[in-house]
Amino acid sequence: MHHDIVIIGGGAGGLELAAHLGRHLGRTQGPQKVLLVDRSVFHIWKPTLHEVAAGTLDAHQEGLSYTILARRNHFSFALGDLQGLDLAARCLTLGEIRDEDGQQMVPARTLSFRWLVLALGSGSNFFGTPGAAEHAFVLEQASDAERFRRHLLAAFTRAAFSSQKTLGVAIVGGGATGVELSAELLEAHQEVQEGFGAEQRFRLDISIVEAAPRILGGLPERISTQATTALARKQVRVMTNTKVLEVRADRLITSAGELPAELIVWAAGIQAAEANTRLGLQTNRAHQFVVGPRLETAVPGIFAMGDCAACVWHGERQVPARAQAAHQQAHYLYRCLKAALQERRHEPPFVYQDFGSLVSLGENKGVGNLMGGLTGRNFFVEGLIAKWMYMSLHLMHHRAILGLGGTAVLAMARLLQRRVSGRLKLH
Template sequence: MAAIDQQAGATPQRTQGARRTDNPAVHRIVIVGGGVGGLGLATRLAESLGRAGLAHIVLVDRWPTHFWKPLLHEAASGQLDPATHQLQYAVQAQRHGFEFEQGEFSALNRTERHITINALHDADGREILPARQLAFDTLVLAMGSVTQYFGVPGAAEHALPLESVAHAEAFRRKLLDCCLRANHARRARTAQADTPVSINIIGAGATGVELAAAVRDTVRLLNRYSPFSLDPVRDFRIRLIESGARVLPALSETISARAERMLGNLGVEVLSNTRVTEVRADAVLTDGGAPLASDIAIWTAGIAGPPVLRTLDGIAVNRNAQLQVHRTLQSTSDANVFGLGDCAACPADHAGGFLAPRAQVAHQQALFLARALKCRVAGEALPEFVYRDAGTLVGFGREGTIGSLSSSLLTQPVFVDGWLATSVYRLIYRRHIMTLTGFARMALDTASQWLRRRVHPLIRLH
């Protein structure tokens, strides 16, 4: 996949696919959000309903490019160049036959059936694109999630989130700056010469655990280069802070215990049953005692739906600002509005539970809606979404991968580790790319990434 512009500096796009039509008789489907679910759904619908002339598909996103969020921890640690893993929405639209509109979704008019996209401005504040309204017959909200700070004082100001490529780049840049500063202090023998670089990761879910492992690998790799030549053990203190009793609380105790041992092998300090009470510029305060020194703090402890969902015209959301949907993925407030992925509270079963915000949930919901919206356009009854858990894998860098795999053929999840777990972990991303671009482009992208890792440094230093 070709390298492309970074999100913040790229040219805004307003692009249409090969089969754009202004025929009012054609069903108009607007999808807001180009993540795992939204982009996958737009691509499938364009190839089926769009090519058949039965629907016009429009994808809306505030950024010009797509990046697979499960790779953010690798981008943040500098082990992956996000520019080589981003997919341009304009290119995807042209290849598959849907329309792309760049802009930030801001309002919904259910009566007139249109949404509003805010005006787009450049770095100097000049307007690039005006505010626009897009009409729809079916609206799909696939907007992902934002960081939930739970009202902790100072968290939003001093703890970085990890929601986007821009956040990953901010963390990576801050890490390099801290290493440069610390290395200079060692050489100059200043008063800070013996003070380790303190990195506090708040939240020990899959994102926090994978980031902790990736950062430990990164500081080991940085030791090879003279501007950053710190001792990867003595000169760094990486803490993983969790308010619950164990890391990976959503997974089994067996996986959690194994994960904690692997983190220990990597030199990551795990503080469980520790609630963060305040985040300051230079310290993290907890209910466990003395302040924890902090050069970098990053928050991976919780998510919520985008705040704009609370402002929509008569649309019901839960306390986490997630769209309340039926098992058909239709909003409980409006049958013309659907929700998928992290921004939707989808019933897990008839007992009242809800599906966790995970990439595989969004992927399966996109597959489901690609079929269900064909029924809607044809005037047929909608089916109900049924989630099938395929398991969870968590990567620990050089320590390997662990997790569980599930299947309808298995009576219970199977614990996996070693080469099998690592291979499946890598194949999940390749499957995602193949879904969007086809087998041939995925194979070429895989080969290009393999070559890049052999001719470029393993870590980004700029």
């Protein structure tokens, strides 16, 4: 089977690219022109995984089927797992996909392409910490978040009926994911408490363990201070300058001593899949594909974008692994591939524009900074305004794949659903 453009990975970046290309090319030239491949049948915007994990967002309502998105946006979709690449023959191999019972759903197959975009995202980096992979939960994909949610609900119930009336949760990593997860867990706990009788109320004891001197280390200090204060007010313990030396089933062994916890989440760092290093393309230490200024690898016509790409920014730094970057790269590659198809000149190199960062601190609260485009000044935002801006990023993603009307209908439907069945998914 041959397709002009094959995109592997339908995440924050790859799906937006497929939707733009499909709407531009597929409508006139047929959906076979652009093929999106993903190893999952449905898409969830990764920055919402901490909400899915806490149960404050329902993965089954939030998930969008690739097949339906493909039909609406005029591209093709194939379920498959990228296994190999034949650079000379411009072919790739997709491994088989099996269901939960081990039955084969789709067989292994080979596809040929003219242009290939790798948008494979990233996973967790355990930095070689003993026990981390075995005992800690991660938030890499929807199934991880769902698994955590199920354990959390069971742990909530256990704590409510225990004699200690306390549930300990340890989050390793004080980046945006760790901070946002702790805020979301507090909201989930509050909702659960409201449903319990007085004798079943229990304390949620959350600790964030961070090796660096402050949380949200990549963001301006003011944001970090604000978030630390907000978390302290909610009685989240923030342990900075503390290294996790080992993860055990029921505790962390840290440089500051032992920290018992029933649930442990690893949110301390990311790296791309090790399998990337076996595709014959140049990769860096974090297994990301090394790309040039046009997001192209050393092999002409093979591009990489988003978390799996190492793209230089401002000389020595790298474009950060963020949804914001994947979104901009999707727009950029759309223009590049459109130009290539029309045999027009190259687009100028990709320039990443940092519009700032926003961190959610619960349903009605956020904190962040916005970069003033022309003045270059940094604006600090907080409270409800910051939270609304944070939510607008999610809406922008939906708009790119569903259009304005579809996004408005979906947002309204979800709002109404929450009104009726509550914010927390308890089943």
